[in-house]
């Protein structure tokens with residue numbers, strides 16, 4: 381039975397049904413509605429309160445539409461019950477769901493960045509179910525430090541004396557600045573006053589951390605003498621920010637880590653580096669562009685380095701700080717650390733991810749981020765050739781499917797200028813004048829699938845970069861759900 385009827389007589393028809401026991405204005409009463417068999421069952425399955433709230437909301441909406449003079453609205457018991465059931469279903473549907481990331485951006489901040497390794501997922505599930513020794517030292521039978529579960533491994537992998545973990549790298553930078561330079565000045569090159577993904581802006585983080593930003597140099601060129609002139613008794617630390625998501629090209633100059641570290645140490649100041657992506661291994665060894673590693677930065681004289689857990693490292697969302705033991709001890713004593721700490725589930729995932737680095741040979745196989753970043757184009761091409769005919773079949777004549785080379789990116793500000801050669805399925809709507817609307821509808825249909833498929837609209841086509849569609853399970857699931865596509 382259709383829920384909306386265009387025949388204005390339908391309201392009157394429904395009203396005549398004697399069993400409806402109509403309330404005010406021809407609408408069934410709430411009480412009567414809740415006693416229909418369908419909604420009685422629904423209350424048992426979904427909870428009485430939820431059904432009651434959605435029924436009230438539906439009735440309120442109905443009254444409003446009727447009083448606005450809208451005609452052709454079905455008010456029969458069955459129609460109403462069906463609409464209420466749909467509302468309850470929508471309320472119970474998880475809004476946070478797995479999606480297919482075919483955008484071509486591998487570490488996509490809006491899509492949760494790094495996919496986790498199986499080892500990390502298992503470790504999370506194990507500690508999630510019950511109690512775990514998060515802050516309990518099992519050897520000594522005493523209270524422990526939650527960082528103990530990852531600190532050793534962070535030190536092994538970076539060469540740092542000590543390390544600590546907080547909620548994300550933004551939190552790490554905030555905590556670092558507040559610990560080292562509260563009520564003090566921090567000189568930063570004008571070329572590094574970055575904004576990352578909306579709300580993370582260095583000048584604002586500085587202010588919130590209680591520091592006074594001293595801008596030095598210019599956008600394209602900053603020299604050591606600019607820093608030398610800016611250092612005074614009011615300085616709290618020197619800082620370098622990795623310009624993750626852009627590059628300054630042409631007539632440029634920046635001060636090296638070595639020079640900044642030397643200058644800081646001459647004045648008895650700590651030198652901190654916000655590294656952002658935080659590679660733990662040499663990406664060049666995997667055929668990717670080189671990205672400065674945490675250990676390289678420490679070896680160049682940085683006292684503290686901060687980086688993300690869910691960028692190139694390939695772990696859960698976390699902010700990691702590695703460096704000098706005395707400074708890490710100070711950070712751990714800052715009350716802000718307590719407010720920014722991570723939970724046991726994150727800690728478990730991070731601990732398991734770090735342990736995978738013990739065997740660099742198997743890292744590519746086990747760590748999805750590295751596996752996806754290094755996936756051979758020939759393999760993606762072969763997948764495209766397998767999938768394209770099946771997709772064309774589903775889409776019919778209205779949309780032409782084309783296999784096309786494309787470039788993706790690592791994302792999350794990692795290696796911003798490097799693009800990853802990949803292969804995409806380009807979907808071209810046919811016979812649609814000004815295909816903008818048709819493209820948007822096509823993209824919406826893919827987003828409406830049980831596991832939404834997200835692509836990228838460029839050059840008058842909807843592009844699905846297949847780099848992140850894994851062979852086997854994912855590929856099969858992707859194809860299987862195409863039967864649900866409603867164009």
Ligand SMILES: *Cc1c(COP(=O)(O)O)cnc(C)c1O
Pocket residue numbers: 548549550551553576580621622623624625654655656657687688689698699792793
């Ligand atoms: C990504 C990034 C941040 C923010 O890290 P989150 O983990 O997103 O909080 C800060 N600084 C730099 C240089 C970055 O690249």
